[in-house]
Amino acid sequence: MPVPAPSPDSRAVVTGASQGIGEALATELAARGHSLIVTARRGEVLTDLAARLTERYGVTVEVRAVDLADPAARTALADELAERNISILCANAGTATFGPVANLDPAGERAQVQLNVQGVHDLVLAVLPGMVARKAGGILISGSAAGNSPIPNNATYAATKAFANTFSESLRGELKQSGIHVTLLAPGPVRTEVPDPNEASLVDRLIPDFLWISVEHTAQISLDGLERNKMRVVPGLTSKAMSVASGYAPRAIVTPIVGLVYKKLGGD
Numbered sequence: 041m042p043v044p045a046p047s048p049d050s051r052a053v054v055t056g057a058s059q060g061i062g063e064a065l066a067t068e069l070a071a072r073g074h075s076l077i078v079t080a081r082r083g084e085v086l087t088d089l090a091a092r093l094t095e096r097y098g099v100t101v102e103v104r105a106v107d108l109a110d111p112a113a114r115t116a117l118a119d120e121l122a123e124r125n126i127s128i129l130c131a132n133a134g135t136a137t138f139g140p141v142a143n144l145d146p147a148g149e150r151a152q153v154q155l156n157v158q159g160v161h162d163l164v165l166a167v168l169p170g171m172v173a174r175k176a177g178g179i180l181i182s183g184s185a186a187g188n189s190p191i192p193n194n195a196t197y198a199a200t201k202a203f204a205n206t207f208s209e210s211l212r213g214e215l216k217q218s219g220i221h222v223t224l225l226a227p228g229p230v231r232t233e234v235p236d237p238n239e240a241s242l243v244d245r246l247i248p249d250f251l252w253i254s255v256e257h258t259a260q261i262s263l264d265g266l267e268r269n270k271m272r273v274v275p276g277l278t279s280k281a282m283s284v285a286s287g288y289a290p291r292a293i294v295t296p297i298v299g300l301v302y303k304k305l306g307g308d
């Protein structure tokens with residue numbers, strides 16, 4: 041069964057919709073006719089996005105300004121979603137920190153786990169019973185190539201994305217006969233715009249322009265992949281190369297090399 045077609049009372053939910061891949065997913069879903077619930081912390085940015093999407097595509101867009109790292113706020117959103125007809129969930133919001141865990145703010149590291157792990161898990165658990173009852177639904181989880189193997193100097197992020205990757209692909213296995221599609225988006229680097237050469241990060245400088253892929257393309261192939269119940273979408277050559285390297289090379293060899301690259305990202 042395909043992912044549910046747009047209908048007046050169903051909603052596609054996108055977390056982290058105020059910028060980047062989430063904004064592109066919301067835009068692409070609206071272009072495909074889906075009415076939306078968009079969430080992130082910055083309500084005013086979401087309100088502008090909602091107005092643009094409604095004007096351009098004639099869909100209804102509801103805004104929920106929620107800090108998904110806050111358990112109480114997250115539970116309130118999950119409770120609402122459990123009562124709604126959610127056709128598609130894009131559990132996309134996520135943040136990363138760089139540097140040795142011992143040097144990072146413990147509160148920030150805990151918040152990252154709350155957002156990247158609980159923010160995915162709680163919302164999936166909220167929408168799943170309704171999707172199972174309707175025998176239809178689509179769940180797209182934004183994991184990462186960073187979740188494929190250990191990354192010193194990016195430890196909390198890599199571990200949270202390992203959860204997202206494994207949870208998504210396991211869930212898909214459970215739901216194969218249920219009519220519910222589950223797809224993992226596991227990118228390497230994706231960028232919104234070409235940076236100023238003076239402000240380019242190490243990753244920006246290491247990867248030539250033609251190897252970068254856009255958030256718009258990422259959103260399109262992710263939603264196409266979800267439509268086909270693809271297990272994992274890995275956009276672009278750089279991401280594919282990272283996935284192959286982390287999938288086949290021994291961890292003991294790859295981990296220190298990747299750790300050195302991420303040490304630079306952590307400002308050392």
Ligand SMILES: NC(=O)c1ccc[n+]([C@@H]2O[C@H](COP(=O)([O-])OP(=O)(O)OC[C@H]3O[C@@H](n4cnc5c(N)ncnc54)[C@H](OP(=O)(O)O)[C@@H]3O)[C@@H](O)[C@H]2O)c1
Nearest residue numbers: 056058059060061080081082107108133134182184229230
């Ligand atoms: N871009 C990449 O290269 C790349 C590569 C691999 C994986 N990914 C994954 O793909 C997803 C999207 O990446 P992106 O680059 O588009 O991210 P991004 O540009 O940094 O945007 C993150 C989004 O999450 C929201 N967010 C952050 N903290 C939040 C919180 N506490 N509660 C609720 N929302 C929060 C942000 O909105 P507010 O600030 O308004 O809350 C924003 O909309 C993430 O899960 C990321 O890990 C990205």
